[in-house]
Amino acid sequence: MPRTESANQEIREQREAQIRATAAHLFAHNGYVGTRIEDIAHAVSMSKGLLYHYFGRKATLYTTLVDRASRGTVQLFQESLTGPGTTAERLQRLVRQIVEGLTEQPDMFMVVMQAFMSDAVPIEAHEKATRFARQTQDLMSAFIQEGQEVNEVIAGNPEQLALLLGSCIQGLAVSQAMEGRVPPITNTLIHLFTRRCAG
Amino acid sequence: MPRTESANQEIREQREAQIRATAAHLFAHNGYVGTRIEDIAHAVSMSKGLLYHYFGRKATLYTTLVDRASRGTVQLFQESLTGPGTTAERLQRLVRQIVEGLTEQPDMFMVVMQAFMSDAVPIEAHEKATRFARQTQDLMSAFIQEGQEVNEVIAGNPEQLALLLGSCIQGLAVSQAMEGRVPPITNTLIHLFTRRCAG
Amino acid sequence: MPRTESANQEIREQREAQIRATAAHLFAHNGYVGTRIEDIAHAVSMSKGLLYHYFGRKATLYTTLVDRASRGTVQLFQESLTGPGTTAERLQRLVRQIVEGLTEQPDMFMVVMQAFMSDAVPIEAHEKATRFARQTQDLMSAFIQEGQEVNEVIAGNPEQLALLLGSCIQGLAVSQAMEGRVPPITNTLIHLFTRRCAG
Amino acid sequence: MPRTESANQEIREQREAQIRATAAHLFAHNGYVGTRIEDIAHAVSMSKGLLYHYFGRKATLYTTLVDRASRGTVQLFQESLTGPGTTAERLQRLVRQIVEGLTEQPDMFMVVMQAFMSDAVPIEAHEKATRFARQTQDLMSAFIQEGQEVNEVIAGNPEQLALLLGSCIQGLAVSQAMEGRVPPITNTLIHLFTRRCAG
DNA sequence: TATGAATGAGGATTCATTCAT
DNA sequence: AATGAATGAATCCTCATTCAT
Numbered sequence: 051m052p053r054t055e056s057a058n059q060e061i062r063e064q065r066e067a068q069i070r071a072t073a074a075h076l077f078a079h080n081g082y083v084g085t086r087i088e089d090i091a092h093a094v095s096m097s098k099g100l101l102y103h104y105f106g107r108k109a110t111l112y113t114t115l116v117d118r119a120s121r122g123t124v125q126l127f128q129e130s131l132t133g134p135g136t137t138a139e140r141l142q143r144l145v146r147q148i149v150e151g152l153t154e155q156p157d158m159f160m161v162v163m164q165a166f167m168s169d170a171v172p173i174e175a176h177e178k179a180t181r182f183a184r185q186t187q188d189l190m191s192a193f194i195q196e197g198q199e200v201n202e203v204i205a206g207n208p209e210q211l212a213l214l215l216g217s218c219i220q221g222l223a224v225s226q227a228m229e230g231r232v233p234p235i236t237n238t239l240i241h242l243f244t245r246r247c248a249g
Numbered sequence: 250m251p252r253t254e255s256a257n258q259e260i261r262e263q264r265e266a267q268i269r270a271t272a273a274h275l276f277a278h279n280g281y282v283g284t285r286i287e288d289i290a291h292a293v294s295m296s297k298g299l300l301y302h303y304f305g306r307k308a309t310l311y312t313t314l315v316d317r318a319s320r321g322t323v324q325l326f327q328e329s330l331t332g333p334g335t336t337a338e339r340l341q342r343l344v345r346q347i348v349e350g351l352t353e354q355p356d357m358f359m360v361v362m363q364a365f366m367s368d369a370v371p372i373e374a375h376e377k378a379t380r381f382a383r384q385t386q387d388l389m390s391a392f393i394q395e396g397q398e399v400n401e402v403i404a405g406n407p408e409q410l411a412l413l414l415g416s417c418i419q420g421l422a423v424s425q426a427m428e429g430r431v432p433p434i435t436n437t438l439i440h441l442f443t444r445r446c447a448g
Numbered sequence: 449m450p451r452t453e454s455a456n457q458e459i460r461e462q463r464e465a466q467i468r469a470t471a472a473h474l475f476a477h478n479g480y481v482g483t484r485i486e487d488i489a490h491a492v493s494m495s496k497g498l499l500y501h502y503f504g505r506k507a508t509l510y511t512t513l514v515d516r517a518s519r520g521t522v523q524l525f526q527e528s529l530t531g532p533g534t535t536a537e538r539l540q541r542l543v544r545q546i547v548e549g550l551t552e553q554p555d556m557f558m559v560v561m562q563a564f565m566s567d568a569v570p571i572e573a574h575e576k577a578t579r580f581a582r583q584t585q586d587l588m589s590a591f592i593q594e595g596q597e598v599n600e601v602i603a604g605n606p607e608q609l610a611l612l613l614g615s616c617i618q619g620l621a622v623s624q625a626m627e628g629r630v631p632p633i634t635n636t637l638i639h640l641f642t643r644r645c646a647g
Numbered sequence: 648m649p650r651t652e653s654a655n656q657e658i659r660e661q662r663e664a665q666i667r668a669t670a671a672h673l674f675a676h677n678g679y680v681g682t683r684i685e686d687i688a689h690a691v692s693m694s695k696g697l698l699y700h701y702f703g704r705k706a707t708l709y710t711t712l713v714d715r716a717s718r719g720t721v722q723l724f725q726e727s728l729t730g731p732g733t734t735a736e737r738l739q740r741l742v743r744q745i746v747e748g749l750t751e752q753p754d755m756f757m758v759v760m761q762a763f764m765s766d767a768v769p770i771e772a773h774e775k776a777t778r779f780a781r782q783t784q785d786l787m788s789a790f791i792q793e794g795q796e797v798n799e800v801i802a803g804n805p806e807q808l809a810l811l812l813g814s815c816i817q818g819l820a821v822s823q824a825m826e827g828r829v830p831p832i833t834n835t836l837i838h839l840f841t842r843r844c845a846g
Numbered sequence: 847t848a849t850g851a852a853t854g855a856g857g858a859t860t861c862a863t864t865c866a867t
Numbered sequence: 868a869a870t871g872a873a874t875g876a877a878t879c880c881t882c883a884t885t886c887a888t
Contacts, residue, residue, distance in 0.1 A: 058847095083282040084369025087883060097450075097849045098884085108883065160366070167359070167423060170283025204441070210434045214441065217420020218413050224366055225412065238405045239413060247446035251694075251870030252867055260872070285857060296874045301859065450849030451888055459851070481680040482767025485879065495853045500880065558764070565757070565821055568681025602839070608832045612839065615818020616811050622764060623810065636803045637811060645844040655868095684862060694870045695863085705862065 078160035109172035119158035120182040138202035159223035277359035308371035318357035337401035358422035476558035507570035517556035536600035557621035675757035706769035716755035717779040735799035756820035
């Protein structure tokens with residue numbers, strides 16, 4: 051008796067998820083060009099042929115990762131923007147959620163960063179990452195401005211502050227990915243951008 | 250009649266400098282594996298063969314860049330630590346110098362970052378970059394602690410603050426390298442880590 | 449559906465044998481450095497890539513050949529030493545077997561000789577060949593001494609006689625490999641080292 | 648005051664001799680393809696450019712060596728053939744002279760051997776070596792036959808005996824070149840081919 | 847769905863040879 | 868005569884991708 055349609059579907063999804071996770075890890079550590087299809091196949095205990103069955107090409111696999119990571123983070127932003135609470139509360143929640151996500155899946159962050167920073171990746175991935183960077187930078191900037199208006203965020207050019215905050219987050223992702231741990235730094239990070247003196 | 254010793258010496262030095270600058274740029278944008286020797290040779294308008302005449306192998310060229318950039322930055326740290334002025338003044342000066350350097354040579358920064366973050370680089374380069382990261386992190390941490398003791402730097406775990414400050418600097422390097430410009434952000438950056446309220 | 453395990457195994461073994469034979473021939477005639485992987489690939493009608501699939505590197509392929517040839521000949525020696533018959537009979541049998549083998553596979557002999565004589569071969573191959581040369585020289589020497597003790601072999605320093613006998617054999621291998629034929633010389637050769645006068 | 652014409656000439660000849668000796672050594676040990684012009688230049692403490700001044704191309708240098716070595720040996724043969732003494736005496740003298748030469752300049756012998764055995768050498772060198780091999784084989788063969796006629800040389804097919812004797816000589820050259828020494832084997836060697844029993 | 851044999855274009859490296867000085 | 872900078876063709880080796888089974 052053949053497996054049911056849905057059982058097959060489920061297996062397939064599990065496999066894909068496994069491939070994505072493994073590929074993200076390898077890409078994160080070795081870069082796009084430095085990661086071989088064979089490495090990925092070996093890491094998921096599967097033949098090259100089968101891997102190709104799931105992801106037609108290396109570029110597709112990579113771009114998919116960038117896409118998913120980007121979407122996930124952007125969604126966090128959007129939820130924070132429209133969610134409940136004061137501006138400061140929502141900004142804090144956002145930062146917390148990002149740091150949390152980054153702690154659990156640093157590889158995905160690394161891949162996006164890398165796709166942004168490198169020209170030696172599939173062009174589509176690079177463009178996606180660039181759009182993502184701009185988008186989050188803008189959203190963060192708006193967020194900060196809003197926070198400044200209610201006196202909850204430190205003074206300064208919002209775009210510049212957003213750049214710095216974004217840099218801090220990326221730095222944490224690198225720490226997590228490279229050294230396997232990030233200190234429980236979120237409070238310090240938030241504190242850094244929070245208005246501390248009565249004004 | 251052969252060229253004089255010094256004439257050859259001069260040719261060598263010019264060529265090497267030219268190669269280093271160009272290679273740094275390409276490595277910064279395409280990564281170690283993604284940069285082809287042929288690209289570098291073409292960019293400096295010389296044959297592959299000649300490039301190999303100067304740097305026996307791709308790995309050597311790359312590692313040399315990491316080494317030079319690391320040394321340069323470490324030296325800035327050391328000068329700042331032992332230089333004149335209050336802690337805050339010296340820390341500020343350090344940050345300014347780094348940002349200045351990074352504005353002028355973002356590629357070198359990128360290469361070190363990349364060598365730190367990637368496993369797909371010559372192992373020697375990776376190790377150098379890792380040592381560099383630890384070293385600057387420690388120096389910065391000590392610096393911050395010193396600043397805190399004289400109430401000139403924001404409160405918080407010095408190591409964590411150093412990590413964040415370092416991340417900000419890296420973020421600026423990325424901005425400069427990728428978008429070709431960094432906003433005049435140094436003051437904001439310094440402000441972020443400076444104690445702002447009487448207390 | 450993938451090929452069965454054994455089908456793959458069979459393909460592998462056939463291919464490997466095919467590669468070894470062809471490679472031996474080319475190496476024998478052009479030397480290690482003078483033989484291009486592409487030549488071998490072309491001669492066995494397969495792509496370079498596939499050749500590398502089977503033998504990771506040129507050096508491995510070469511060293512494998514040296515190893516096999518050495519082992520084969522050493523085994524002949526050992527069988528002769530422990531086999532039945534008088535000393536003279538066994539020595540004669542050994543020489544006959546070697547010459548026979550050399551007539552059928554002169555290339556293998558040439559490769560070992562070459563690996564012994566040249567420094568421009570993989571070091572492992574050179575060392576194997578050197579060990580082989582010493583080993584067979586010693587075995588032959590002992591054999592000759594034994595033959596002298598029962599008055600069946602010509603008088604003289606056994607080591608020197610072994611060297612000369614070995615040289616003759618090598619000379620035959622060269623003849624066979626270069627000119628494609630060796631005269632039916634075995635009897636003459638044996639006669640040369642056999643005691644001919646009543647003593 | 649410029650050097651005199653003849654002084655220049657002398658320097659030139661010395662240099663050339665030095666180059667030949669060094670090149671012979673390197674070619675003998677590393678083969679034609681495995682020896683780099685730069686290696687030779689370095690070994691004679693001279694720039695590549697200057698080396699090219701003396702020998703226009705690698706092939707020329709190599710072929711010159713083969714040529715000189717061949718001629719030298721052929722000359723020995725001819726002198727022996729026409730010299731004084733009985734056949735046995737002249738044959739012995741020839742063998743002694745060859746072994747003597749081979750002891751002093753094993754590299755030259757190796758180069759000729761190699762040029763004969765390998766197809767990966769300049770075609771001219773290969774052809775010269777092949778002609779040389781044939782020529783000496785024939786001369787030796789005739790010599791042996793002559794010796795047999797006066798009952799001074801062992802019985803057997805002269806060509807085959809010549810092949811064996813030649814092989815022995817080559818084997819000695821290899822010993823000398825590879826291990827730096829040949830045992831004082833000449834008597835044994837001569838004894839091998841000499842008629843020993845009254846009859 | 848699953849495997850790994852097979853291909854070939856691409857990239858690192860070497861080296862004979864030339865040439866300006 | 869002397870040097871070593873400069874070139875580029877040749878060669879090793881890798882790896883994404885395809886395909887027969």
